[in-house]
Amino acid sequence: MNGELILFFILALVAIGSGVLMLNLTKVVHMVIALVFTFLSIAGLYIMLSAEFLAFVQILIYSGAITIIMLFGIMLTRHDDKTESKIGLPKLILVLTGIGVFFAIMFFQINDLSFGEQATELHVDNAEKIGIELYSKYVIPFELTSVLLLVALVGAIVLAKRDDEKEAEDNE
Numbered sequence: 001m002n003g004e005l006i007l008f009f010i011l012a013l014v015a016i017g018s019g020v021l022m023l024n025l026t027k028v029v030h031m032v033i034a035l036v037f038t039f040l041s042i043a044g045l046y047i048m049l050s051a052e053f054l055a056f057v058q059i060l061i062y063s064g065a066i067t068i069i070m071l072f073g074i075m076l077t078r079h080d081d082k083t084e085s086k087i088g089l090p091k092l093i094l095v096l097t098g099i100g101v102f103f104a105i106m107f108f109q110i111n112d113l114s115f116g117e118q119a120t121e122l123h124v125d126n127a128e129k130i131g132i133e134l135y136s137k138y139v140i141p142f143e144l145t146s147v148l149l150l151v152a153l154v155g156a157i158v159l160a161k162r163d164d165e166k167e168a169e170d171n172e
Contacts (some may be wrong), residue, residue: 007048011041011042011045011048014037015037015038015042015045017099018037018038019034020095020099021034022034022035022038024091032070032071036067039058039062040063043063050126051126053130076156
């Protein structure tokens with residue numbers, strides 16, 4: 001085993017482990033932190049694939065912006081943190097066993113896999129190729145996504161304002 005394979009296993013285990021941890025945690029802020037670890041480990045996997053632009057976007061947009069938006073959403077909503085349940089030991093053992101079995105199956109299947117000849121020029125001008133594809137073939141979905149994000153932002157502001165007006169009426 002070389003260093004690249006060991007790094008892959010570490011990043012993959014962090015991504016899978018923090019994803020499972022995110023699903024099993026009870027506090028929302030802890031879930032968001034586990035999600036950040038998932039995003040960062042996926043960015044590390046992108047770097048290993050020589051997709052530096054995607055890794056940069058993964059860190060900048062997902063680990064930064066989306067996480068901040070989620071934290072603002074948590075702060076804007078009212079939730080009760082008093083109901084806290086512990087993860088039972090049998091459930092933890094079952095989850096860890098499932099992760100281990102999945103890891104073993106994937107390790108032995110990927111270890112015997114042959115991809116044939118590898119592309120050597122795949123990572124050259126990576127960002128330029130993505131930009132050309134994005135703004136030539138996929139310009140309509142790109143613009144629709146930006147409109148959808150704008151509508152979601154306006155909707156969140158309207159919902160937050162409506163809660164403030166309702167609270168002001170209740171106080172009078």
